[in-house]
Amino acid sequence: xxxxxxxxxxxxxxxxxxxxxxxxxxxxxxxxxxxxxxxxxxxxxxxxxxxxxxxxxxxxxxxxxxxxxxxxxxxxxxxxxxxxxxxxxxxxxxxxxxxxxxxxxxxxxxxxxxxxxxxxxxxxxxxxxxxxxxxxxxxxxxxxxxxxxxxxxxxxxxxxxxxxxxxxxxxxxxxxxxxxxxxxxxxxxxxxxxxxxxxxxxxxxxxxxxxxxxxxxxxxxxxxxxxxxxxxxxxxxxxxxxxxxxxxxxxxxxxxxxxxxxxxxxxxxxxxxxxxxxxxxxxxxxxxxxxxxxxxxxxxxxxxxxxxxxxxxxxxxxxxxxxxxxxxxxxxxxxxxxxxxxxxxxxxxxxxxxxxxxxxxxxxxxxxxxxxxxxxxxxxxxxxxxxxxxxxxxxxxxxxxxxxxxxxxxxxxxxxxxxxxxxxxxxxxxxxxxxxxxxxxxxxxxxxxxxxxxxxxxxxxxxxxxxxxxxxxxxxxxxxxxxxxxxxxxxxxxxxxxxxxxxxxxxxxxxxxxxxxxxxxxxxxxxxxxxxxxxxxx
Amino acid sequence: xxxxxxxxxxxxxxxxxxxxxxxxxxxxxxxxxxxxxxxxxxxxxxxxxxxxxxxxxxxxxxxxxxxxxxxxxxxxxxxxxxxxxxxxxxxxxxxxxxxxxxxxxxxxxxxxxxxxxxxxxxxxxxxxxxxxxxxxxxxxxxxxxxxxxxxxxxxxxxxxxxxxxxxxxxxxxxxxxxxxxxxxxxxxxxxxxxxxxxxxxxxxxxxxxxxxxxxxxxxxxxxxxxxxxxxxxxxxxxxxxxxxxxxxxxxxxxxxxxxxxxxxxxxxxxxxxxxxxxxxxxxxxxxxxxxxxxxxxxxxxxxxxxxxxxxxxxxxxxxxxxxxxxxxxxxxxxxxxxxxxxxxxxxxxxxxxxxxxxxxxxxxxxxxxxxxxxxxxxxxxxxxxxxxxxx
Numbered sequence: 058x059x060x061x062x063x064x065x066x067x068x069x070x071x072x073x074x075x076x077x078x079x080x081x082x083x084x085x086x087x088x089x090x091x092x093x094x095x096x097x098x099x100x101x102x103x104x105x106x107x108x109x110x111x112x113x114x115x116x117x118x119x120x121x122x123x124x125x126x127x128x129x130x131x132x133x134x135x136x137x138x139x140x141x142x143x144x145x146x147x148x149x150x151x152x153x154x155x156x157x158x159x160x161x162x163x164x165x166x167x168x169x170x171x172x173x174x175x176x177x178x179x180x181x182x183x184x185x186x187x188x189x190x191x192x193x194x195x196x197x198x199x200x201x202x203x204x205x206x207x208x209x210x211x212x213x214x215x216x217x218x219x220x221x222x223x224x225x226x227x228x229x230x231x232x233x234x235x236x237x238x239x240x241x242x243x244x245x246x247x248x249x250x251x252x253x254x255x256x257x258x259x260x261x262x263x264x265x266x267x268x269x270x271x272x273x274x275x276x277x278x279x280x281x282x283x284x285x286x287x288x289x290x291x292x293x294x295x296x297x298x299x300x301x302x303x304x305x306x307x308x309x310x311x312x313x314x315x316x317x318x319x320x321x322x323x324x325x326x327x328x329x330x331x332x333x334x335x336x337x338x339x340x341x342x343x344x345x346x347x348x349x350x351x352x353x354x355x356x357x358x359x360x361x362x363x364x365x366x367x368x369x370x371x372x373x374x375x376x377x378x379x380x381x382x383x384x385x386x387x388x389x390x391x392x393x394x395x396x397x398x399x400x401x402x403x404x405x406x407x408x409x410x411x412x413x414x415x416x417x418x419x420x421x422x423x424x425x426x427x428x429x430x431x432x433x434x435x436x437x438x439x440x441x442x443x444x445x446x447x448x449x450x451x452x453x454x455x456x457x458x459x460x461x462x463x464x465x466x467x468x469x470x471x472x473x474x475x476x477x478x479x480x481x482x483x484x485x486x487x488x489x490x491x492x493x494x495x496x497x498x499x500x501x502x503x504x505x506x507x508x509x510x511x512x513x514x515x516x517x518x519x520x521x522x523x524x525x526x527x528x529x530x531x532x533x534x535x536x537x538x539x540x541x542x543x544x545x546x547x548x549x550x551x552x553x554x555x556x557x558x559x560x561x562x563x564x565x566x567x568x569x570x571x572x573x574x575x576x577x578x579x580x581x582x583x584x585x586x587x588x589x590x591x592x593x594x595x
Numbered sequence: 596x597x598x599x600x601x602x603x604x605x606x607x608x609x610x611x612x613x614x615x616x617x618x619x620x621x622x623x624x625x626x627x628x629x630x631x632x633x634x635x636x637x638x639x640x641x642x643x644x645x646x647x648x649x650x651x652x653x654x655x656x657x658x659x660x661x662x663x664x665x666x667x668x669x670x671x672x673x674x675x676x677x678x679x680x681x682x683x684x685x686x687x688x689x690x691x692x693x694x695x696x697x698x699x700x701x702x703x704x705x706x707x708x709x710x711x712x713x714x715x716x717x718x719x720x721x722x723x724x725x726x727x728x729x730x731x732x733x734x735x736x737x738x739x740x741x742x743x744x745x746x747x748x749x750x751x752x753x754x755x756x757x758x759x760x761x762x763x764x765x766x767x768x769x770x771x772x773x774x775x776x777x778x779x780x781x782x783x784x785x786x787x788x789x790x791x792x793x794x795x796x797x798x799x800x801x802x803x804x805x806x807x808x809x810x811x812x813x814x815x816x817x818x819x820x821x822x823x824x825x826x827x828x829x830x831x832x833x834x835x836x837x838x839x840x841x842x843x844x845x846x847x848x849x850x851x852x853x854x855x856x857x858x859x860x861x862x863x864x865x866x867x868x869x870x871x872x873x874x875x876x877x878x879x880x881x882x883x884x885x886x887x888x889x890x891x892x893x894x895x896x897x898x899x900x901x902x903x904x905x906x907x908x909x910x911x912x913x914x915x916x917x918x919x920x921x922x923x924x925x926x927x928x929x930x931x932x933x934x935x936x937x938x939x940x941x942x943x944x945x946x947x948x949x950x951x952x953x954x955x956x957x958x959x960x961x962x963x964x965x966x967x968x969x970x971x972x973x974x975x976x977x978x979x980x981x982x983x984x985x986x
Contacts, residue, residue, distance in 0.1 A: 090822050091868075
C-alpha cells in the first residue's frame with residue numbers, strides 16, 4: 058500500500074512506522090536471479106565484509122573461520138568479500154592468516170585444505186587490533202572497513218560476528234553504535250550482527266541483553282545463533298511434519314500419549330569446567346536446544362516459511378508451556394551430577410574432580426523435566442525432556458509415543474500390540490523410525506512390534522554441511538528463520554527461571570547422584586514410571 | 596566380467612541361472628529366510644553379543660545398465676564402487692550375437708559391507724551379470740520388469756547409442772522411472788537423437804537424465820554467478836545474442852555432435868522463459884536460431900572452432916546484451932579444474948571470477964544422476980527447450 062515517500066510527508070506504512078520509531082528500513086534485497094533457479098544455491102550473498110570479534114578465540118578458530126573457508130571453497134561467497142578480524146592481541150594480517158591456517162588444518166570439515174582456495178581466502182583476511190570498549194579502536198575499524206568498501210567494492214554490507222564471551226557483548230554493541238557502524242541505509246548497505254549463545258543467564262539478564270542489542274540494532278538486524286538449529290536433521294523436522302500429509306492429522310492430543318526429547322552425551326565437560334560451573338545442563342542444553350526441539354515438534358504449521366511466520370509459531374508454543382511454580386519444580390524436574398564411573402570401558406572421574414570445578418559443586422550435569430503445553434493441540438500430553446553428560450550413549454532424538462488402540466482385539470489370543478512410536482533420530486545415525494504391530498507368522502494370532510527404519514545415510518549420499526556453514530550463509534543472505542528472536546529467548550527463560558529459583562531456594566542437592574556411564578539419577582526414571590511410562594531405551 | 600571383491604566390499608554369495616525365472620527365484624529365496632540372511636551376514640565379525648549378524652539388502656533402487664560390450668559393463672560397475680550408496684539390485688545386460696539363438700545366462704552375486712551401526716549388520720547389493728543373445732537380447736523389456744525389485748525406482752543407464760525408433764526401447768521406457776544417457780556419444784550431430792528420446796520418454800512418462808547436461812552444472816553456476824553482480828544483473832533481460840563455440844576437432848569433414856553446446860542454449864532459453872522462434876539450423880557447421888523473450892528476439896549461434904580437442908566440447912559461451920546504450924559482453928570458458936567468467940560493459944571490465952569446479956568424473960556424474968531420484972528441478976524445462984530448439 059504505497060502512500061507517498063518517507064520523510065517527505067508520505068511513504069509506505071512500513072517505512073512511516075520505522076521512520077516514526079527513529080530507525081531506517083533495511084535496504085531492499087536485490088531481485089532474484091532466475092538463472093539460479095534449480096542450481097545448487099538459489100541465491101548468493103551480496104558483496105560483504107564479515108567483522109569477526111574474538112577472532113583469536115576458540116570459537117572463531119574451531120567453527121566460524123572454517124565455516125567461512127568452506128563457503129568460500131564452495132564458491133558460495135561473493136568474490137567481493139573480506140574478513141576483518143578484530144581482537145585485543147598484538148597481531149598482523151600475516152600472523153592472523155598463519156594462525157587461522159594452522160587451526161584450519163585441525164578443524165576443516167574437508168581435508169586436506171585446498172591450498173589454492175585458502176590462498177584466495179587468506180588474501181581477504183585482515184586484522185585490526187583494538188579493545189572492545191575503546192572508541193578509538195572502533196574509529197580505526199570504521200576507517201579500515203571504509204577502505205575495504207572502496208577498494209574491494211563490498212558496498213558497505215557488514216556482518217558483525219560476536220564470537221566473544223557474553224560479558225563483552227554490551228561493550229561491543231555500544232561501541233558499534235557509538236561509532237555509527239550500525240547505521241543501515243540503501244546507500245550504505247546492510248548491517249547485521251550475529252550473537253552467540255548464551256543469550257543471558259536468566260530472564261532478567263536476557264531482557265537486559267536484548268535491551269542493549271535493541272538500543273543499537275533493530276531486531277531484523279540481529280541473528281542469535283544456536284548452532285543446533287542449523288543441523289540438517291533439525292531443519293528436517295519441519296519438512297517431515299509439514300511436507301508429509303500423513304503425520305499432521307495424528308499430531309495431536311487425541312492420538313499422542315506423550316513425547317520424549319533426549320540430548321545424551323557421552324563426553325564430560327572436556328576441560329571446560331569453569332564454563333560449565335557457570336551454566337550447567339539446564340542453561341546449556343534445556344533452555345535452548347531442548348526447548349528449540351520442543352517448539353519444532355509442537356508448533357502449528359506456519360503460514361509461510363518466512364522467518365517471522367516461523368518464529369511467531371515457535372514463540373506461541375513457548376508461551377503456551379505451563380510455567381512451573383517453584384513448589385512444583387521438585388515434582389516435575391530432576392537434576393543430577395555425575396560421579397566417577399565407566400564410559401566405553403574407560404574409567405572416568407566424577408564431575409567434582411574435573412579441573413576448574415569446585416569440590417562441592419552444585420552444578421547439574423543432568424536434567425530431566427516434564428512439561429505440558431496448554432493449547433488445544435497438546436493439552437494433557439506430557440513432554441519429557443532430558444539432557445546429560447557422561448551418559449552411556451551419545452544420542453539426540455525425539456520420540457513420539459502414540460496412544461493404545463481403543464480396543465485390544467488381539468489380547469485374548471495373543472499379545473496386546475504395543476502402541477505405535479515414531480522416533481526422529483537427530484544424531485548419530487540420523488533417521489526416522491516407525492514402530493508398528495505385525496502378526497507373527499504362524500497359525501496363532503501373535504502380535505509383535507516391528508520397526509520401519511529409515512536412515513538418512515541410506516537414502517542420501519550428499520554430505521551435510523556443518524551447521525555453522527548453513528547459519529553463516531543464511532545470515533549473509535538475510536534469512537533469519539533459523540535464528541532465535543528476542544521474544545523467543547525471553548519466553549524460553551520464562552520457562553526455566555522458576556526452576557533455577559526453586560533450586561536456589563532448596564537445600565543442597567545430594568550430588569553426585571548418578572555414576573558416569575549410567576542413564577542419570579533414578580529420580581529421572583520415576584518422573585515417568587509414576588505415570589505408567591518409561592524412558593525409551595536408546 | 597569380473598570385479599575384484601575389494602572393489603565392492605566383499606562377495607558373500609554367488610550363483611548362476613539360465614532363465615529369468617530361475618534368477619528371480621534364487622534371489623528371492625536368499626532373502627526370504629533368516630537362516631540364509633544370517634549365512635550372508637556371518638562373514639562379518641560379531642559385535643560380541645553372541646548374536647549372529649544379519650544381512651539386509653539396501654532399499655535404494657534398481658539400476659539397469661545396458662552396455663554394448665563387457666568392457667563397458669565392467670567400466671560401469673567400477674563407477675558403482677565409488678558411490679556412497681549402492682543400488683539394491685544392478686542388472687548389467689550385454690546384448691550379443693543378435694543373429695544367434697536366443698539364450699539367457701546370468702551370474703548372480705551379492706556383495707555386502709558392514710554398516711556403521713555397530714551391530715555387525717551388513718548392507719548388501721545384488722549384481723546380475725546377464726548375457727542375452729539372439730532374440731533375447733532384442734527383448735530386454737521382457738526381462739527387466741521381472742528382474743527388478745518391486746516398489747523401488749528403476750533407473751535405466753543406457754550406456755550405448757540410442758535408437759529411439761526401437762520398439763524394445765519404447766517398451767522398456769514404460770517400465771522404468773528414469774533413463775540415463777550420454778547425449779554427447781550419440782551418432783551424427785546427436786541432437787535429433789536426443790530430441791527423439793525426449794519425445795519418446797515424454798510419451799511414456801519417463802524422466803531423462805543426460806550426463807552431458809549434468810556435466811555442465813559448473814558452466815551454469817558460472818553464468819548465474821555473473822548475473823548476481825549488481826552491474827551485470829540488469830542486462831539479464833536485455834540479452835540480444837547467445838553464442839557457444841565448440842570444438843570441431845581436427846577432422847572437419849566428420850559430423851560433430853553438438854549436444855553439449857546446445858544444452859547451454861536450452862538452459863538459457865528455459866531460464867529466460869523464452870519461446871523458440873527459429874529452431875537451430877546448420878549452415879556449414881554453424882548452427883543458428885532465435886528465441887523470443889517478451890517480444891525481444893535473441894539470436895542463437897553454435898560456432899565450430901577447428902582445434903585438436905575432443906570434438907563437440909564447448910569451448911566458450913558468449914552473451915551480449917544491450918541496455919540504454921550500454922553493451923555487456925559476458926564470456927565464460929572452462930578448463931579441467933575451473934570455470935572463468937569475465938564481463939565488461941562498453942569494454943570496461945566489471946566482473947571477473949574464477950570458480951573452482953573440477954570436470955566431473957563418470958562416477959561423480961552417475962552419483963549425481965542417482966541422487967536426482969524422481970525429482971530433478973532442472974532437466975525437464977531444459978529438455979523441453981532442447982526439443983523445441985532442435986525443431
